[in-house]
Amino acid sequence: MNVVITSATQKETDQVRQSLTSAPPLENQELDLSFHVSGVGLLSSCFSISQLIFEQHPDLIIQAGIAGTFDNNFELGKVVVVKDELLGDLGVEEYGAFKDLFDLNLQTENLFPFTGRALHNRFLPEYNLGGLAEVTAITINEITTRPTRIEVLKAKYEPAIESMEGASLHYCCLQTSTPFIQIRAISNYVGERDKSKWNFKDALDNLTNAIIEYLKQLDKKKK
């Protein structure tokens, strides 16, 4: 099985690479694994993920990364899987409201690959192997910082998390019928710009453990 682990930055998957090299945890060797770095943001990730799909025809793409959360009840380090991905800043802000492409009638709801405005991961029933918590996410080009903007996004989309590449994965994979799963660990609360308050360590440690555990289960399933 041809499996690709993609991340926005190499740092997000360095520890996974190290774990796989130092003490290979996969017994059955059913997985032909490779790594891919998409770059940060929608533009770069959309191009490189589509190139990856057309050149390598993976059987499964795992997007592994960190993310900010809108939910103050989430502990930093928590690992989640994205079920529905929405575009959080493609549109116009006017009179304090944000109108997206659907509100502006520039995109049709439920027109493939959208399902009710979302890029829904229809592969999760088969591929969320560990039963990780499934959440709604938004993808943004400009990291959200203003408290009023945070409230607008929460009211409109009810997102649990925010990243800068999730929608690229969902869009490219749905368009090409490529199975995928987006696994994210929470590194910060959305709006927090003081990086000393981000918890990279727990996020990257927990993300690594979740990915290794996921690969073990996939390896077993494919035997």
Ligand SMILES: O=C(O)c1cccc(C(=O)CC[C@H]2O[C@@H](n3cnc4c(=O)[nH]cnc43)[C@H](O)[C@@H]2O)c1
């Ligand atoms: O500085 C480090 O040690 C470090 C280690 C791993 C990753 C990074 C990144 O800067 C990753 C950027 C990546 O993270 C996503 N992200 C994280 N928090 C947020 C957020 O609050 N809003 C939006 N995106 C977020 C995003 O997908 C970036 O591509 C640094």
